[in-house]
Amino acid sequence: MRCSRSIGLALLCWLLFACATLSGLRKYVCVLSLTPPGGDAIGALDIIFMVVYVLLYALSTTVAPILMIAVGLEKALVLLRRGSR
Amino acid sequence: MRKCFTYLVCLVVATLIWMPLLHLFFRPSVDAYVPQAGHLPEHTRRMLNRHLADWEGAGQLDDDLARMRVMNPEWDFMGRTFLVLSLANAALVDPDRRERYLATIDQIITDTLRLESERGQAYFLLSYAGHKAWKHPSKRSVFVDGEIALTMAARRMVEEHEGYRSDMRRRIPAMVEQMRGSPVRCAESYPDECWIFCNSIALAAIKVHAVLDQAPYETFLEEWVATAREKLVDAETGMLISSFDLDGRVQQGPEGSCIWLTAHCLAVVDPVFARDQYDRAREHLGRSFLGFGYALEWPTSALGSGDIDSGLVVLGVSPTSSAMALLAAVSFDDTSYTRGLLASLRFGAFPQREGDQLRFLASNQVGDAMALYGLLNQPLWEAVMQR
Numbered sequence: 001m002r003c004s005r006s007i008g009l010a011l012l013c014w015l016l017f018a019c020a021t022l023s024g025l026r027k028y029v030c031v032l033s034l035t036p037p038g039g040d041a042i043g044a045l046d047i048i049f050m051v052v053y054v055l056l057y058a059l060s061t062t063v064a065p066i067l068m069i070a071v072g073l074e075k076a077l078v079l080l081r082r083g084s085r
Numbered sequence: 086m087r088k089c090f091t092y093l094v095c096l097v098v099a100t101l102i103w104m105p106l107l108h109l110f111f112r113p114s115v116d117a118y119v120p121q122a123g124h125l126p127e128h129t130r131r132m133l134n135r136h137l138a139d140w141e142g143a144g145q146l147d148d149d150l151a152r153m154r155v156m157n158p159e160w161d162f163m164g165r166t167f168l169v170l171s172l173a174n175a176a177l178v179d180p181d182r183r184e185r186y187l188a189t190i191d192q193i194i195t196d197t198l199r200l201e202s203e204r205g206q207a208y209f210l211l212s213y214a215g216h217k218a219w220k221h222p223s224k225r226s227v228f229v230d231g232e233i234a235l236t237m238a239a240r241r242m243v244e245e246h247e248g249y250r251s252d253m254r255r256r257i258p259a260m261v262e263q264m265r266g267s268p269v270r271c272a273e274s275y276p277d278e279c280w281i282f283c284n285s286i287a288l289a290a291i292k293v294h295a296v297l298d299q300a301p302y303e304t305f306l307e308e309w310v311a312t313a314r315e316k317l318v319d320a321e322t323g324m325l326i327s328s329f330d331l332d333g334r335v336q337q338g339p340e341g342s343c344i345w346l347t348a349h350c351l352a353v354v355d356p357v358f359a360r361d362q363y364d365r366a367r368e369h370l371g372r373s374f375l376g377f378g379y380a381l382e383w384p385t386s387a388l389g390s391g392d393i394d395s396g397l398v399v400l401g402v403s404p405t406s407s408a409m410a411l412l413a414a415v416s417f418d419d420t421s422y423t424r425g426l427l428a429s430l431r432f433g434a435f436p437q438r439e440g441d442q443l444r445f446l447a448s449n450q451v452g453d454a455m456a457l458y459g460l461l462n463q464p465l466w467e468a469v470m471q472r
Contacts, residue, residue, distance in 0.1 A: 026435065026437075026446060027446065029435050029446045029447040030446060030447065030448070030449060032397055032404070032447040032448075033396065033397075033404070033447060033448050033449045033452050034156050034157075034396060034397060035152050035153055035155075035156060035449040036152055036155060036156075037152075038152075040155065041155055041156075057435075061107065061432075062103070062104070062107070065103050066096065066099045066100050066103050066104075067096075067099070068099075069099035069102055069103055070092070070095040070096045070098075070099035071095075072099075073095040073098055073099055074091065074092055074095045077091060077095070
């Protein structure tokens with residue numbers, strides 16, 4: 001149960017990140033360089049979109065792979081225990 | 086309960102496995118970005134193409150510059166400088182496209198000189214330049230004069246240009262006269278505000294002018310270094326301070342957004358002093374974590390206050406300082422730090438490839454030009470030192 005939840009969560013991270021990229025949220029990362037994505041000054045929405053995208057990027061490059069490795073390790077432990085019995 | 090504990094242990098072990106490995110997906114070899122033995126690497130060529138397309142009319146230059154000028158008109162100016170310097174370096178390692186590089190260099194310098202003449206130097210300065218009186222009667226900014234002089238000097242190192250030669254013969258003596266007038270041998274970037282960043286660029290321009298035109302400035306350059314060692318060094322870290330008034334009173338202590346470039350510029354003026362400054366900056370500001378390189382904006386012993394040049398500083402880490410650190414790391418052949426910084430650039434700056442062009446989405450035109458110059462800076466300085 002926990003195993004499928006972890007895999008689901010990791011896949012969700014990657015799926016959300018892919019959706020965010022395809023929907024054009026990626027352009028808002030220019031706010032990190034203090035440059036507005038449009039012609040005017042940086043707005044609150046620009047900052048929110050930037051934070052969302054960067055967060056999804058961070059989750060998909062760190063948390064998601066860690067969850068998958070943890071699932072692999074747990075499975076390996078179970079197999080090892082079974083083998084030792 | 087036991088299953089839960091096992092899962093938690095697995096999570097911790099997975100974190101310990103994954104985090105130290107992450108940088109390997111982003112860590113390139115230095116040869117893939119920094120020119121070696123007269124070869125311009127593909128990634129760097131793509132970064133160059135993004136700017137060439139802009140200035141040749143196929144990009145979105147006006148839009149890029151307008152968006153940057155909303156925040157800081159200096160970025161427009163510095164973006165031009167870093168790009169011209171990169172192009173001059175590219176012309177030295179990639180002779181097949183030399184004419185194209187020179188044409189873009191001339192286009193940028195001509196446009197910059199036009200803006201300087203039509204709108205004054207204030208066009209490239211932050212608005213507070215008009216809020217106070219300049220101390221020097223010329224009311225000129227060494228930020229503008231120094232960078233224009235260095236771009237012309239770089240162009241002339243590739244191929245002589247008579248118009249730039251005569252401009253440098255007017256501009257540089259006036260700049261030196263301003264610098265000599267101060268007890269710390271520095272000129273104003275803003276009214277009664279001298280920046281080591283601008284003055285070190287001016288020094289590099291003076292050095293190249295001395296090399297190209299046999300101008301008699303070697304004594305002045307030695308005198309400048311002696312004065313800086315005595316009056317412009319932070320007591321705690323030994324690094325040069327960032328800004329000060331015309332009499333040398335400290336306004337801002339050492340900063341990453343200044344010191345890396347300063348060390349790079351001083352490398353043609355006094356290589357020993359430059360290396361010393363780089364080593365100190367590396368010790369106090371250069372950091373690596375899990376294989377990713379980055380740089381702090383301020384040393385922990387002297388925390389400063391952020392300004393727009395520092396960029397978005399998070400926990401003391403500055404993108405500007407990190408980009409400048411790349412310039413210095415390449416300049417001083419610090420391979421392991423260069424690789425770490427490149428890994429951070431590829432991980433955190435969101436590179437985007439479009440055809441034969443490469444840009445960084447978390448950056449802007451000046452940031453991209455700065456990163457490009459960070460990779461493409463050695464051939465020009467080597468040519469200056471060989472003459």
